[in-house]
Amino acid sequence: MSPYRKLSPVGRTSAGARDRDFGTASGDAARSAGVWRGDRASTAPAADGAALARALRALERPIYIVGDAAAPEVATAGEAHFGGPEADAAVAIAATRASIRAPARTAVRASAGDELPLVAHSPPLPLENLGDPEFRAAYGLRYAYVAGAMANGIGSVDLVEAMSRAGMLGFFGAAGLAVDEVAAAALRLAASLGDAPYGFNLIHSPAEPALEAAVVDLYLRRGVRVAEASAYLDLTPPVVRYRVQGVRRSAAGAAVPARRLIAKVSRVEVARRFLAPPPEAILRALQASGSITEEEALLAREIPMADDITAEADSGGHTDNRPAVALLPTMLALRDRVQREFRYPSPPRVGLAGGISTPHSAAAAFAMGAAYVVTGTVNQSCIEAGTSDRVRALLAAAEQADVAMAPAADMFEMGVKVQVLKRGTLFAMRAAKLYELYRAYASLDALPAAERANLENNFFRAPLARIWDETAHFFRARDPAQIERAERDPRHKMALVFRWYLGLSSQWANRGEESRQVDYQVWCGPAMGAFNEWTRGTFLAEPRERRAATVALGILHGAAVLGRAAFLRAQGFQPSASALETPPLGHDVATAILARGGAAGSRHRAAAPSDTNDTNIRVGGIST
Numbered sequence: 001m002s003p004y005r006k007l008s009p010v011g012r013t014s015a016g017a018r019d020r021d022f023g024t025a026s027g028d029a030a031r032s033a034g035v036w037r038g039d040r041a042s043t044a045p046a047a048d049g050a051a052l053a054r055a056l057r058a059l060e061r062p063i064y065i066v067g068d069a070a071a072p073e074v075a076t077a078g079e080a081h082f083g084g085p086e087a088d089a090a091v092a093i094a095a096t097r098a099s100i101r102a103p104a105r106t107a108v109r110a111s112a113g114d115e116l117p118l119v120a121h122s123p124p125l126p127l128e129n130l131g132d133p134e135f136r137a138a139y140g141l142r143y144a145y146v147a148g149a150m151a152n153g154i155g156s157v158d159l160v161e162a163m164s165r166a167g168m169l170g171f172f173g174a175a176g177l178a179v180d181e182v183a184a185a186a187l188r189l190a191a192s193l194g195d196a197p198y199g200f201n202l203i204h205s206p207a208e209p210a211l212e213a214a215v216v217d218l219y220l221r222r223g224v225r226v227a228e229a230s231a232y233l234d235l236t237p238p239v240v241r242y243r244v245q246g247v248r249r250s251a252a253g254a255a256v257p258a259r260r261l262i263a264k265v266s267r268v269e270v271a272r273r274f275l276a277p278p279p280e281a282i283l284r285a286l287q288a289s290g291s292i293t294e295e296e297a298l299l300a301r302e303i304p305m306a307d308d309i310t311a312e313a314d315s316g317g318h319t320d321n322r323p324a325v326a327l328l329p330t331m332l333a334l335r336d337r338v339q340r341e342f343r344y345p346s347p348p349r350v351g352l353a354g355g356i357s358t359p360h361s362a363a364a365a366f367a368m369g370a371a372y373v374v375t376g377t378v379n380q381s382c383i384e385a386g387t388s389d390r391v392r393a394l395l396a397a398a399e400q401a402d403v404a405m406a407p408a409a410d411m412f413e414m415g416v417k418v419q420v421l422k423r424g425t426l427f428a429m430r431a432a433k434l435y436e437l438y439r440a441y442a443s444l445d446a447l448p449a450a451e452r453a454n455l456e457n458n459f460f461r462a463p464l465a466r467i468w469d470e471t472a473h474f475f476r477a478r479d480p481a482q483i484e485r486a487e488r489d490p491r492h493k494m495a496l497v498f499r500w501y502l503g504l505s506s507q508w509a510n511r512g513e514e515s516r517q518v519d520y521q522v523w524c525g526p527a528m529g530a531f532n533e534w535t536r537g538t539f540l541a542e543p544r545e546r547r548a549a550t551v552a553l554g555i556l557h558g559a560a561v562l563g564r565a566a567f568l569r570a571q572g573f574q575p576s577a578s579a580l581e582t583p584p585l586g587h588d589v590a591t592a593i594l595a596r597g598g599a600a601g602s603r604h605r606a607a608a609p610s611d612t613n614d615t616n617i618r619v620g621g622i623s624t
């Protein structure tokens with residue numbers, strides 16, 4: 001005899017009296033039934049929408065949808081029993097429901113020893129459980145959340161520190177900076193973060209190979225242990241050197257690299273190069289030049305170039321505009337194929353970047369199998385980013401379609417484009433005009449007078465001859481070969497002059513130069529509009545409130561809520577729209593979450609002070 005008192009659905013909550021904002025169960029819910037037992041008065045289920053919303057947000061607790069499938073209720077305690085005769089009994093109870101029409105029923109609450117049919121359930125889903133546990137362990141992270149590098153120090157020291165202190169990974173935006181500026185950031189981060197996780201961008205610089213090599217020298221000297229490699233079309237000696245120097249054989253016999261590398265890629269052929277071991281030819285050349293030892297070259301054949309690859313879909317900045325839902329499965333399949341070929345002891349993982357700035361997009365990434373998520377655009381709008389308040393204000397006003405592709409400064413002649421903000425600046429239009437002129441005319445002297453006047457009056461605000469003098473001065477110090485080439489090739493000279501505008505336009509934006517707002521180049525993806533839509537009417541609509549850790553935790557928290565809701569839905573229970581709202585977390589809530597301490601096994605412990613009572617946390621006005 002079961003010690004539990006079976007509650008018949010008959011006589012339970014009246015459908016008419018129910019909170020219509022709760023949710024609905026389909027016939028499938030009855031077929032997947034088990035039994036829920038509430039053994040304490042405190043486990044009594046509730047049938048109002050607010051209770052369901054609270055249950056979805058109480059991520060450390062299970063959710064049980066119980067009772068009559070036509071009028072289900074929610075509990076976050078008690079016991080669930082799945083399958084077996086109890087489930088059959090529950091199905092039998094639920095099956096009778098269709099033929100019963102009970103007029104004016106009175107609500108009956110479950111009490112100690114009650115037993116109710118289980119309609120659906122969701123296990124706990126702490127934020128620390130999102131993504132791949134091996135990814136988190138490898139980098140010592142609490143959360144599978146990465147802030148990708150943003151050039152010119154927009155991905156600033158402050159941003160990297162904020163991420164690290166929140167148990168996440170941030171990459172310093174080294175691209176576009178001189179080596180001594182990157183060195184200064186390396187010193188600051190080593191001093192402020194010590195052994196806590198953080199990394200630096202290693203960007204491929206086809207036009208400045210010496211710079212790429214110098215940056216790798218710096219990383220090796222300064223002990224930068226994590227790098228995000230990006231913009232590579234093929235592997236270069238510097239990136240291979242970064243990966244291979246210091247690789248050793250562990251006591252267990254495995255080849256263990258001294259540094260970690262995450263390669264950000266949007267093309268399959270490039271991903272394959274990073275998933276394979278370093279190329280033989282480059283290993284031999286590095287060994288011949290004394291950059292790596294014979295032993296390192298041998299061990300390198302057992303490791304993939306990258307520990308992880310980030311599949312970069314449609315994003316801010318350089319992008320191939322690939323859709324995330326198509327790109328990630330392709331990269332996952334590629335990883336599996338390459339793993340079958342090379343049989344690494346730990347297979348490379350695949351994360352997703354591009355378009356992630358809301359709970360829904362992060363939930364989708366994790367649901368598709370992303371080991372981690374990478375954000376960029378949304379972090380530029382945060383207070384820690386190395387940009388100006390004017391740019392933050394422009395970003396906060398952006399909507400979904402307020403982005404455009406425009407010629408890139410670094411690969412202008414190759415026709416490469418970057419995704420930028422369109423609203424509030426003429427940059428996209430003006431940069432496109434420059435590229436059009438570059439294609440149509442052989443030299444600056446060949447430009448029609450009207451075009452030249454337009455450029456001098458509106459774009460450059462100076463005679464082109466003076467712009468060339470400034471350009472030549474810049475390259476004399478940085479890369480004199482460019483000037484020699486320009487003297488031989490007038491079209492190259494025109495490209496360098498036009499790149500003056502493309503290069504300065506992002507500096508004007510970063511510095512917040514008022515007189516140049518119409519020319520701001522602000523790298524930005526559609527993620528910005530999505531974020532602004534999500535935060536509309538909340539405190540995060542205000543740029544000065546956008547703190548990177550609060551934003552990140554809100555995205556992750558909402559993703560976990562939506563993940564749990566999806567699990568309930570798969571069992572036939574559809575939570576109401578209001579229960580599914582995922583408003584951003586407040587700063588106090590974010591601080592309290594961080595103060596709780598990490599998941600077991602996490603190397604990193606975020607230490608944010610808080611006096612908030614973590615058993616009663618407000619989430620968008622809802623207590624959890």
Ligand SMILES: Cc1cc2nc3c(=O)[nH]c(=O)nc-3n(C[C@H](O)[C@H](O)[C@H](O)COP(=O)(O)O)c2cc1C
Nearest residue numbers: 148149150151175230315316317354355376377525
């Ligand atoms: C302002 C800005 C600058 C960026 N600069 C770089 C960079 O220098 N190197 C890099 O690897 N990625 C860069 N990115 C890409 C980000 O690291 C990240 O991968 C991307 O922004 C993610 O997509 P999302 O913009 O849709 O969030 C940049 C992105 C933005 C928005």
